[in-house]
Amino acid sequence: MKYQNTLKELLALTQTASDLSVAVNYFLTHFAENSSILEDSAPCKNNLNLLKKALAPVAQKYGAHVTVNELYVMQLQRTDLIHGLAILSNHLPISIYYFKDSKIGLAFASMDMVKTDIFKLSLLDQKPSVH
Numbered sequence: 001m002k003y004q005n006t007l008k009e010l011l012a013l014t015q016t017a018s019d020l021s022v023a024v025n026y027f028l029t030h031f032a033e034n035s036s037i038l039e040d041s042a043p044c045k046n047n048l049n050l051l052k053k054a055l056a057p058v059a060q061k062y063g064a065h066v067t068v069n070e071l072y073v074m075q076l077q078r079t080d081l082i083h084g085l086a087i088l089s090n091h092l093p094i095s096i097y098y099f100k101d102s103k104i105g106l107a108f109a110s111m112d113m114v115k116t117d118i119f120k121l122s123l124l125d126q127k128p129s130v131h
Contacts, residue, residue: 010026023106052071095107
């Protein structure tokens with residue numbers, strides 16, 4: 001598989017990194033800034049409810065009534081990696097990536113030039129949790 005080693009590294013960082021910014025930087029450097037990733041990705045429509053469920057606790061961090069309004073996500077073909085953007089009801093854009101099979105991923109939002117909020121997403125046993 002074309003991206004096997006970088007996917008394994010990203011998954012390992014997502015699962016084990018004590019500093020989640022390391023995983024975010026790896027994703028941005030090896031995936032988000034890689035034009036062939038976009039070329040090898042297709043719009044994802046099958047897992048939108050699952051992703052909205054996983055992102056619900058993230059939205060709640062920005063206000064009790066904040067929800068996920070829109071999801072613009074793609075799946076890297078022949079992999080379980082979903083990546084893209086969520087727009088919250090308060091208009092905040094949240095970048096996301098999520099491994100379907102492992103039920104883990106990250107969501108991150110740059111609040112300004114200094115601060116980025118990073119959340120670990122998990123949907124084990126169909127219960128969303130954010131760390």
